[in-house]
Amino acid sequence: MGSTQEVIVRFLRNLGSRKEVEQYLKLFSSVDARRFAVIRVEGAVLQDDLETLASALTFIQRVGLTPVVIHGAGPQLSHQLRDAGIDPERVDGVRVTTPQALEIARKVFIRENLRLVEALESVGTRARPVTSGIFEARLVDKKRFGLVGDVTQVHTEAIDSALRSGHMPIIASLGETPAGQILHVNSDVGAAALARALEPFKVVFLTHTGGLLDQDQQIISAVNIEEDYADMLAEPWLDSDTRTRLQAIKELLDGLPRSSSVSITSPENLVRELFTHKGAGTLVRRGEHIRLHESMEKIDRNRLAELLEQAFGRKLTVDYFTRKDFYRVYLSDSYRATAILTLEDGIPYLDKFAVTSEAQGEGIASSLWHCITRDNKQLFWRSRLDNEINGWYFQKSDGSFRTDKWVVFWYGIHNFDTIRRCVELAKAMPPTLKQHSIGS
Numbered sequence: 001m002g003s004t005q006e007v008i009v010r011f012l013r014n015l016g017s018r019k020e021v022e023q024y025l026k027l028f029s030s031v032d033a034r035r036f037a038v039i040r041v042e043g044a045v046l047q048d049d050l051e052t053l054a055s056a057l058t059f060i061q062r063v064g065l066t067p068v069v070i071h072g073a074g075p076q077l078s079h080q081l082r083d084a085g086i087d088p089e090r091v092d093g094v095r096v097t098t099p100q101a102l103e104i105a106r107k108v109f110i111r112e113n114l115r116l117v118e119a120l121e122s123v124g125t126r127a128r129p130v131t132s133g134i135f136e137a138r139l140v141d142k143k144r145f146g147l148v149g150d151v152t153q154v155h156t157e158a159i160d161s162a163l164r165s166g167h168m169p170i171i172a173s174l175g176e177t178p179a180g181q182i183l184h185v186n187s188d189v190g191a192a193a194l195a196r197a198l199e200p201f202k203v204v205f206l207t208h209t210g211g212l213l214d215q216d217q218q219i220i221s222a223v224n225i226e227e228d229y230a231d232m233l234a235e236p237w238l239d240s241d242t243r244t245r246l247q248a249i250k251e252l253l254d255g256l257p258r259s260s261s262v263s264i265t266s267p268e269n270l271v272r273e274l275f276t277h278k279g280a281g282t283l284v285r286r287g288e289h290i291r292l293h294e295s296m297e298k299i300d301r302n303r304l305a306e307l308l309e310q311a312f313g314r315k316l317t318v319d320y321f322t323r324k325d326f327y328r329v330y331l332s333d334s335y336r337a338t339a340i341l342t343l344e345d346g347i348p349y350l351d352k353f354a355v356t357s358e359a360q361g362e363g364i365a366s367s368l369w370h371c372i373t374r375d376n377k378q379l380f381w382r383s384r385l386d387n388e389i390n391g392w393y394f395q396k397s398d399g400s401f402r403t404d405k406w407v408v409f410w411y412g413i414h415n416f417d418t419i420r421r422c423v424e425l426a427k428a429m430p431p432t433l434k435q436h437s438i439g440s
Helices: 003-015 018-029 043-048 050-062 074-083 099-122 157-164 187-198 225-233 240-254 267-275 301-312 364-375 390-396 416-428
Strands: 037-041 068-071 127-130 135-139 149-154 168-172 174-176 182-184 202-206 222-224 261-265 281-285 290-293 314-316 328-332 337-344 347-355 379-384 399-402 406-411 433-437
Touching (some): 037 043, 037 187, 043 099, 050 099, 099 182, 127 157, 202 267, 225 240, 261 267, 290 364, 301 347, 337 364, 379 416, 390 406
Parallel strands (some): 037 202, 068 168, 135 174, 222 281
Antiparallel strands (some): 290 328, 337 347
């Protein structure tokens, strides 16, 4: 590994634990270059955050990963149209593109494409402008929208050529009919078409908002389509733009491998979103159902034991499943994530919270936590002092108490005597994992 790459990897480790950063680097590096990521950059980001964007993309390339980048230029095009005396018209949210507007649009897209390429080249990142030859398209509805295209086929030869030569392909969202007529293609539509053609691990939308926003204008950290989609669409606070984007993301993910995910983040948080479990934006995955079991009757104990031992790297004690009654067990359909609760003095205790290494970073942990907090108004649990996810636990808890071996966390408990009792109970819990790691 070259010295520059080592510096970048050390920087990444400052964002998250060494284990999680190296896990993502290994994961992303294990696939063909074209399958790492498609990154869609909105025009406002190019306009206002070009330097930050170029820096983030440079970091990614320096660790040996090369995304396929596609950009829009909406604000820039609106400005140029107004300067030309053309009122930017929209019908059903689609920009109407007359022949005169298309002439301006083509120049704007090529100019913005070169601005990004030059910004990348100026910091030592090899990039290649790709302004044609990618999207074969057809007219959507010439009478209503003018020269607006819908992608019918993606030609990847120029992308593959750029990647083979170590260049980052920077794609302008322009399409062509088989007869050669240039068409304006919405960059979201172009990004989705690229993703379906390349089937990347990551599809990233870089925006100013940095994620999908909730009713308090706070970023929603994760969306599990299987668990959250219907409920979110029913929320009265969901605005039309967010609803449309969420529906488009679901449609996109439905056509991609289950390993693919979509992130919405900002340029300054792109690296953190890609390389840490916590992320810094909204992670959307197809996900899976998390089911509540109030007994072990319908649970495959062997599979559950494998999940726990893989997640913790240690064997369970032989009496784990018979030592006490379980209060609630939350378990994903794939047996890749679980939360096991017992009842201690009438208060739910989180005995195990486990996500396999394969599933980490998929947003399952957040979905699992949502299920726990939905059903349990109070909870306490303990975690070893060196547990790498303690930072996440601190965020999720109302309070904590540190002992010589454990950190005891709780939420929904406010009485001091009750908190003290919970701490004592947690400290006294007998071990449920053997001391030696698996394979030792």
